[in-house]
Amino acid sequence: GAGVSQTPSNKVTEKGKYVELRCDPISGHTALYWYRQSLGQGPEFLIYFQGTGAADDSGLPNDRFFAVRPEGSVSTLKIQRTERGDSAVYLCASSLRGDRAHEQYFGPGTRLTVT
Amino acid sequence: QKEVEQDPGPLSVPEGAIVSLNCTYSNSAFQYFMWYRQYSRKGPELLMYTYSSGNKEDGRFTAQVDKSSKYISLFIRDSQPSDSATYLCAMSANTGFQKLVFGTGTRLLVSP
Numbered sequence: 592g593a594g595v596s597q598t599p600s601n602k603v604t605e606k607g608k609y610v611e612l613r614c615d616p617i618s619g620h621t622a623l624y625w626y627r628q629s630l631g632q633g634p635e636f637l638i639y640f641q642g643t644g645a646a647d648d649s650g651l652p653n654d655r656f657f658a659v660r661p662e663g664s665v666s667t668l669k670i671q672r673t674e675r676g677d678s679a680v681y682l683c684a685s686s687l688r689g690d691r692a693h694e695q696y697f698g699p700g701t702r703l704t705v706t
Numbered sequence: 707q708k709e710v711e712q713d714p715g716p717l718s719v720p721e722g723a724i725v726s727l728n729c730t731y732s733n734s735a736f737q738y739f740m741w742y743r744q745y746s747r748k749g750p751e752l753l754m755y756t757y758s759s760g761n762k763e764d765g766r767f768t769a770q771v772d773k774s775s776k777y778i779s780l781f782i783r784d785s786q787p788s789d790s791a792t793y794l795c796a797m798s799a800n801t802g803f804q805k806l807v808f809g810t811g812t813r814l815l816v817s818p
Contacts, residue, residue, distance in 0.1 A: 595749070624805065624806075626806075631714065631810065631811075632810055632811075633710075633712075633794050633796070633808030633809050633810050633811050634750065634794075634806070634808050635808070636805035636806065636807070639805060647805060650805065682749055682750070692804060693738040693740065693755060693798050693804060693806075694740075694752060694755060695740075695752070695806060696752060697742075697749035697750045697751070697752075698749050699748055699749045700748075700749050702747075
């Protein structure tokens with residue numbers, strides 16, 4: 592079946608602008624995660640959703656970052672007043688619940704470049 | 707100090723070699739241990755996961771977890787050029803919805 596999809600694949604924006612990154616999880620997966628991967632590093636957790644609610648947003652670096660999942664499926668990560676340090680690959684993952692919850696399946700990522 | 711340590715490599719081996727990739731960790735609460743493979747400009751792909759200590763085998767891949775030493779390994783037998791990628795270890799503490807904590811990844815190069 593279809594995997595996790597993310598759009599856009601690449602986004603170049605100017606410092607100070609607002610961006611939205613979209614994630615479409617695997618059908619039937621109730622959990623959705625956002626991670627950020629900087630060059631030469633492993634992914635770092637940002638936020639996860641159980642259904643529509645953010646169950647853990649402890650990884651969001653500051654209040655410029657916000658994410659929503661209004662209908663429990665597609666999610667949007669929103670970044671306000673972008674800074675050059677926000678440049679990274681933003682990865683989305685989804686999983687089933689219960690004892691399969693640790694099997695997280697990742698999308699291809701959105702490469703964000705802030706100039 | 708990071709919760710999960712992984713040698714970034716690169717690790718270069720000839721085709722057919724046995725590859726050993728390793729991670730150490732400091733958080734004794736970790737119970738689920740995953741290995742992901744990531745090709746350049748792609749998302750991480752789940753290879754294997756192990757719960758608690760022990761071994762797990764899947765084809766040419768074997769995952770080992772030693773919780774007493776806080777040390778995990780991934781072995782690749784009969785390595786192929788197509789195995790050239792970055793290998794990321796990841797861990798989580800409990801069942802249910804849990805964030806993964808990743809190592810930095812080890813870049814593996816398998817030459818024909």
